[in-house]
Amino acid sequence: MKVNLISDTVTRPTPGMLDAMMNAAVGDDVFKNDPSVIALEEKVAEYFDMEASLFFPSGTMTNQTAIKVHTQPGEQLICDKYAHVYNYEGGGVSFNSGVSCKLVDGHRGMMTAEQVEKAINPPDFYHSPLTTLVCIENTTNKGGGACWDFEELKAIRKVCDDHGLKYHLDGARLWNALVARNENRKEYVELFYSIRVL
Numbered sequence: 001m002k003v004n005l006i007s008d009t010v011t012r013p014t015p016g017m018l019d020a021m022m023n024a025a026v027g028d029d030v031f032k033n034d035p036s037v038i039a040l041e042e043k044v045a046e047y048f049d050m051e052a053s054l055f056f057p058s059g060t061m062t063n064q065t066a067i068k069v070h071t072q073p074g075e076q077l078i079c080d081k082y083a084h085v086y087n088y089e090g091g092g093v094s095f096n097s098g099v100s101c102k103l104v105d106g107h108r109g110m111m112t113a114e115q116v117e118k119a120i121n122p123p124d125f126y127h128s129p130l131t132t133l134v135c136i137e138n139t140t141n142k143g144g145g146a147c148w149d150f151e152e153l154k155a156i157r158k159v160c161d162d163h164g165l166k167y168h169l170d171g172a173r174l175w176n177a178l179v180a181r182n183e184n185r186k187e188y189v190e191l192f193y194s195i196r197v198l
């Protein structure tokens with residue numbers, strides 16, 4: 001039997017899933033009265049022990065919003081050369097947030113803390129964009145589903161703290177990474193200012 005793993009969109013909803021959709025309680029999320037969205041946001045926030053969570057219809061929208069929240073136009077973020085936020089998302093970081101990306105030549109989409117530190121522009125050198133954010137991805141998309149070593153993620157957090165940088169996790173397939181590495185989800189997400197999961 002062949003299984004097509006190119007995307008979760010190649011699978012089809014089962015009758016049980018369709019039934020759940022047809023019978024879901026719905027409302028207007030703008031007025032914060034969609035019970036299903038509220039329940040989902042509460043569940044995810046509690047699951048990761050985070051202050052709050054927000055439902056977005058796509059991962060791209062979530063990343064774009066997080067980057068916008070953490071940066072000001074003209075600033076620079078650091079990411080691996082394979083990063084989804086750089087290679088895809090329609091170049092949205094430059095359009096939506098007005099930031100540029102400093103690309104790191106990592107391994108399968110993963111950088112070392114040392115590489116991240118070297119990629120930071122000197123903040124007093126006003127000719128270069130101010131570095132304010134580090135984005136990492138787990139599992140990596142273009143890196144072929146590689147997952148990070150937790151110690152390296154902690155070391156990058158230390159670099160962020162030392163240099164006053166924010167830290168965003170693009171957690172596409174984060175659940176797979178947590179299972180593969182047998183990590184504690186709460187300790188894991190504690191490292192980041194924001195995470196996005198699907």
Ligand SMILES: Cc1ncc(COP(=O)(O)O)c(C=O)c1O
Pocket residue numbers: 057058059060061063084085137138139140141170172
């Ligand atoms: C690492 C990563 N970030 C972002 C996305 C974008 O998610 P979406 O297709 O929901 O916009 C994907 C999708 O595959 C991804 O793998």
